[in-house]
Amino acid sequence: MPKQKTHKGTVKRVRVTGSGKLMREQANNQHKFEHKSSRRKRRLDQDQVISPADTKNLKKLLGL
Known part of the structure; x- marks a missing residue:
């Protein structure tokens, strides 16, 4: 089964905090x-x- 790719548009718009929240x-x-x-x-x-x-x-889009 192929690897799931990270959605690059989401990566540019969202960041993950140390506690796992999305900002x-x-x-x-x-x-x-x-x-x-x-x-x-x-x-x-x-x-x-x-x-x-x-x-x-x-x-899921970020691959977490």
């Missing part, structure tokens, strides 16, 4: 900052934990 970047944090408040920009800068419902499928 992702918050959306809406790339451009058009002049229209966003400082408070909103700070909030968007934080990484988000991926929901448990999605974790199982993403771990």
